[in-house]
Amino acid sequence: MAFFPFTATVKNSERISPNFQRVTFTGVNDMGPAGHIMDLRIKLVIPGEHGLPQMTGEENWYDEWKAIDPVKRGSMRTYSIRELRRAGEHGEAELNIDFALHGVGTPDSGPAATWAVEAQPGDQLYVVAPQKEDESGPGIEFQPGEAKNVVILGDETALPAMLRIADEWSAELTGTMYCELVDIADAPKIDFPANLTVHWVPRGEGHTYGDMLVESAARLFEVENPRGEFTPPVPSSPSDAEQSPLIWETPTYSSFDDEEERAEPTSTVAERYADTYFWIAGESSMVTTIRRMVVKGAGISRHQVSFMGYWKNGVKALG
Ligand SMILES: Cc1cc2nc3c(=O)[nH]c(=O)nc-3n(C[C@H](O)[C@H](O)[C@H](O)COP(=O)(O)OP(=O)(O)OC[C@H]3O[C@@H](n4cnc5c(N)ncnc54)[C@H](O)[C@@H]3O)c2cc1C
CATH class of the missing domain: 3.40.50.80 (Nucleotide-binding domain of ferredoxin-NADP reductase (FNR) module)
Structure with missing residues (x-):
């Protein structure tokens, strides 16, 4: 089970309801997993005042990110995939992430919620997720087993x-x-x-x-x-x-x-x-x-x- 950072680019950001901001990303053609997504948890590396840190896109992304000066590495947060439209006839792959907003415009809003509200087409962050061919289901916790x-x-x-x-x-x-x-x-x-x-x-x-x-x-x-x-x-x-x-x-x-x-x-x-x-x-x-x-x-x-x-x-x- 391996996660990799993908450089994702904002295509669109919209307030879909009073307390949710949906951000649609491209740059995720190689992002997975294969098959079910369910409640898969992904990480976001959100740029801080020094912008997006440089990362090589390798499997050891976490050690690499931790080694960056905390002032310059931005913030890491955990999110879910609302929707992943795979690349195909309609064009390149697109990822939707829905951010629950909290304390918009106040110090109570954290880096992730604030970033989502302010996101503009062309902005970038890292989405850390499995690759598209990964069938192992890493990070999926919905496990009903034999339950009916x-x-x-x-x-x-x-x-x-x-x-x-x-x-x-x-x-x-x-x-x-x-x-x-x-x-x-x-x-x-x-x-x-x-x-x-x-x-x-x-x-x-x-x-x-x-x-x-x-x-x-x-x-x-x-x-x-x-x-x-x-x-x-x-x-x-x-x-x-x-x-x-x-x-x-x-x-x-x-x-x-x-x-x-x-x-x-x-x-x-x-x-x-x-x-x-x-x-x-x-x-x-x-x-x-x-x-x-x-x-x-x-x-x-x-x-x-x-x-x-x-x-x-x-x-x-x-x-
Ligand atoms: C597996 C997993 C999946 C997740 N999926 C999603 C998802 O798809 N969408 C989503 O919106 N969140 C999701 N979360 C929750 C999200 O990671 C947290 O809400 C996170 O704290 C938001 O980061 P932030 O930078 O906005 O705020 P932070 O900097 O982490 O927190 C700043 C302050 O805001 C408070 N706060 C954080 N979230 C809320 C909230 N929702 N309401 C009120 N106060 C809050 C904190 O307690 C803190 O006081 C997920 C978390 C996990 C572990």
Whole structure:
């Protein structure tokens, strides 16, 4: 499994809804992967005030990037592919990335969101992704395995991956998707597969990131007081918050070391979901809260779930 930096050039940048900027890139003819894309994670190297750093396009791109003076290397962020139109009769390949905007025009907007809003045709960044012939599926975490049913919970940062998963939906799967958005106007007006039910859960005033998804999960897992019972403690200092890693756990990988706290799947809720795979992504505290509900509370095997912190409220991404 190998990722390479591609020099991608902006073809177009447009506000597709109140809180999403879609940037369309060319320069990706050799970008992959082959086959499914699903929730493949890609990296972006965003130019800083010194412009785009020089990189050779090799497999050791990360070491190369880390060796550049931090003042001159720009910022690295993780994104998903909303759409990759491969090169063909219609012309060269095009890549769409949808950026969830936050704090536009204020210091709360990070380098990625700010870059997307300001992007002009001809601007460039590096997209780090597999090559077009790569069939190994690196960076894809949507792993339903033998499950017949899928439940997907994600916030606006996970929406591009969720829509890609929906675009590549298998006719053999039945699914339910819950997506928390800033504004219902951000919900795309597209058709979904007949066997995938979608619920938009706008956040609304007075709610914090993830509240709507925690409530949706509490209904699924029959939990009465999810925030009280399962919310992780607030880090004691900003530096603790920065240093604690984003939660990342899939059927085959865990960033946790707490095997002993996983209950046996004996509850009636666990029985109901014996044939279900869960995909949960978005703000880290929300994902951790739902993980506790699923694994500790309902006793569902974590091997049926992918829990992925996509960002951490109040903490800029490390790349
Ligand atoms: C596998 C993966 C796939 C992802 N796919 C996408 C994607 O396709 N589209 C997408 O938009 N994001 C996606 N993200 C999330 C994205 O990487 C983060 O939101 C990232 O922090 C944005 O970088 P930034 O430079 O704009 O802000 P940063 O510099 O990282 O953060 C600056 C401040 O903004 C806050 N912040 C970051 N994101 C948000 C937000 N959405 N709402 C409110 N506050 C925020 C941070 O907490 C911090 O306080 C993905 C993340 C992962 C791990």
